Amino acid sequence: MSDDLRDLYQEVILDHGRHPRNRRMIEDANHHARGENPLCGDKLIVFLKVNADGVIEDVSFEGQGCAISTASASLMTEVLVGKTEKQAEELFANFHALATGGEAEPSDELEDEMDRLSVLAGVRDYPVRVKCATLAWHTLVAALKDEQKVTTE
């Protein structure tokens, strides 16, 4: 196995790809959206339960995809619980920068979360895979805005 491939498919990604966390439906979700990457046929739904203070109490996803998109969705659900909608958007902006080769500049309170997400930074060397990594996040933003559907193409 070459180092390039190991950079892309780190153990954490393989683990989350095989055993995704929070892949379930939230019955009483108050936001959800569908995301689709027509290039590879990946489809997922992100569910959110946001309380009156704008804090994400629960977040989950359903769907099948490649290892990168599944791991990204799984990691996303883990870092989002307890965050405000505003923090979620900041994480999205930083994750997007990380995945596309820009500089992530998270505020101090989100540094740990960005550290966890940085295992996906390897996609920046594979333009086609950036969409796999960001699909769940684009879908999250759509769900927060109550847009029903988003596509990464």
Next chain:
Amino acid sequence: MIIAKAEPRGVFDVEQIRTDFPILGRPVRGRPLVYLDSTASAQKPQSVIDAESRIYATEYANIHRGLYYLSERATERYEAARRTVQGFLNAKHSHEVIFTRNTTESINLVAATYGRRLLQPGDEIVITGLEHHSNIVPWQLLREERGVVIKVAPVNDDGDVPLDAITGLFTARTKLVAVAHISNVLGTILPVAEIIQAAHAAGARVLIDGAQAVMHLPVDVQALDADFYAFSGHKLYGPTGVGVLYGKEELLNAMPPYQGGGDMIRTVTFEKSSWAPLPQKFEAGTPAIAQVPALAAAIDYVTALGLDRIARHENDLLAYATEQLTAVPGLRVIGTAPHKAAVISFSLDCAHPHDIAQVLDNAGVAIRAGHHCAQPLMERFGVPATARASFGLYNNRADVDALVAAVRKVQELFGQ
């Protein structure tokens, strides 16, 4: 005119043939290139590359109008290529060969001219469940405009479309049958001769999408009695930007022009214009002057090797690759029709096609992963996508071995 196709002699020396394709000599990601995506687009032999550059270097000018040496030479080359295609398809007349951009444009041409002028609301077009989007969407656009009805013959579990699945859809309103000769995803070879015969008996015309066929088997449009036959140059080891529509003379004459512009007219006044005869009627504007002769060079190349021998070589590779791949645990081959060209779609239970293609690319093995412009077919088999390895005349058993070794690497990485 019957053009005899001499059977070339001698063994099919794939190692010698590989040296004709300069790109096969370049490393990819530090490894020798294993190119298994010829179904998407084939690599080019030096003779095709030379033919295109020779036009630009020595014989280039616009064609059909120039009253000077270079224009006459370029025109001769262009029209000689038309006769080469005529011989390749065994068309009755060279003016039944229309140059287009690609198969997609050829099919759109028929939909926009034959479809718009000669089909009525309620007329039925029969296609199959394994069509490429380019043989689905043009008919849907026509349906929106003209109210035609599209009927789809179902694909069975082997990835085959039996003749009666198609003929069972025929009614008195069936006017056109538009089917792939070979599936780009499954490799299934459809019984086009029988389909055409049955369609004609039912009073329907037939368009064959030959994009995946002309490089795998000999095609004789007169023996088939095809009404329309479409293919692309770039999948036939030829250049991009040029495709072919064959159409029977009487049909092409009955059809209105496709695009208006230069070259396709006889006279133009602001009140009324009249059309040039075939084939110029369908070739508005400056065509692919350098690419059309290069397509002829590609045809000369495969004809010299012999399509029968190419088919035997590819069938041998297909059998070997199928045997090797099906021995991999957890690997499912999608498309197991008895008559197949050298295309293998597969999935792995441990990895998504996208991840398969990524790991294979790292090993220098180029395959396609995705829906292959055949989303309805993906739905039919209940998969979001497949990995697809396709073989051309330059592939060898070492390519198959590299593929299988790389697939086993995928399992190492994603299995457990």
